[in-house]
Amino acid sequence: MALQQIVQQTVEGLGFELVDVERSAGGLLRVTIDVPWQRPEAGQAAAERYITVDDCEAVTRQLQFALEVGSIDYQRLEVSSPGIDRPLRREDDLERFEGELIDLTLKAPLGAAAGGQVAANRKKFRGRLERAEGGGWQITWSDEPAPRPGQRVGRKRESAPLQVLGFEWDELREARLAPVVNFKGRAGRTPQTD
Numbered sequence: 001m002a003l004q005q006i007v008q009q010t011v012e013g014l015g016f017e018l019v020d021v022e023r024s025a026g027g028l029l030r031v032t033i034d035v036p037w038q039r040p041e042a043g044q045a046a047a048e049r050y051i052t053v054d055d056c057e058a059v060t061r062q063l064q065f066a067l068e069v070g071s072i073d074y075q076r077l078e079v080s081s082p083g084i085d086r087p088l089r090r091e092d093d094l095e096r097f098e099g100e101l102i103d104l105t106l107k108a109p110l111g112a113a114a115g116g117q118v119a120a121n122r123k124k125f126r127g128r129l130e131r132a133e134g135g136g137w138q139i140t141w142s143d144e145p146a147p148r149p150g151q152r153v154g155r156k157r158e159s160a161p162l163q164v165l166g167f168e169w170d171e172l173r174e175a176r177l178a179p180v181v182n183f184k185g186r187a188g189r190t191p192q193t194d
Contacts, residue, residue, distance in 0.1 A: 003021065003023075003029075003067075003070075003072050004021055006066050006067060006070045006072065007021050007031055007063065007066075007067075008021075009066075010059070010062050010063050010066045011031070011033055011059060011063075013062075014058060014059055014062060015036070016033040016034065016035065016036065016051075016055065016059060017033065017034045017035065017036040017037070018031070018032075018033060019032040019033060019034050019082050019086070019087065019089060020032040020082075020087060020089065023074075026075060026076075027073070027074050027075025027076060028074070028075065028076050028078060029067075029072075029074040029076070029077050029078070030078045030080070031059070031063065031077070031078070031079045031080075032079075032080055032081070032082050033051060033055070033056070033059055033079060033080075033081065033082075034051060034081065034082050034086070035049045035050065035051060037092070037096045039095075050081065051080075051081035051082075056079045056080060056081070057079075059079045060077060060079045063077060063079065064077060083179075084177065084179045084180070084181070085103075085176050085177055085178070085179040086176060086177045087174070087175070087176045088102065088175040088176055088177070091169045093175075094129060094137055094169070094175075097129060097177060098129055098130065098131060099128065099129065099130070100128070100129055100177055100178075101126065101127070101128055101129075101177070101178040101180055102126070102127070102128075102129045102139065102175055102176065102177055102178055103124070103125070103126050103175070103176055103177075103178045104124070104125055104126075104139065104167070104172055104174065104175040104176075105123055105124050105125075105172070105173045105174045105175070106123045106124075106125075106167065106171055106172065106173060107123075107171055107172065107173045108123070108171075109121045109122060109123050110122055110123075110165075123173075125139055125141060125165060126139075126141060126178055127139030127140050127141030127163075127165070128140045128141070132166045136166055136167065136168050137166070137167055137168070137169075138164050138165060138166040138167065139164070139165050139167075140162050140163070140164050141162070141163055141165075142161070142162050142163065143163070
């Protein structure tokens, strides 16, 4: 049995989703796991559950056994969560992270199809992932730089226009969540009162 099959069967058998399997120099085998996503019911919010150290430990133990039985040679095994810049590997991931800020790289530059608003040789974009009206996906972004912390922004200043790029899954070379760190806590949390 191939490495990918052994790892996928083991990870999914433990109730997790396999995001990536990577072999590196020096015999490092890196496995990235996540919590399986299920479409929320209409009117319900998606449940938030994250990969814990205990989850990684359980997968590591089971993988060590499965890889030994499958005679897969490796020096070191590393099991981890995808992190804040999670790669989007399947089209289902786009639906899962709709509304999030993503970085994407196209397989081919835009060419003249962009209508002159975007450089014709541009392949990398960062924007908000949305479902396109006619089907497919789009990202929306502004090329205006974000104001620095503490910087005053004048009221008369016009903001740069929003730009939209439609794309299909097969046009992507790579897509991942954009790493956004907020040190002020999660948005929408209300302080508890006793």
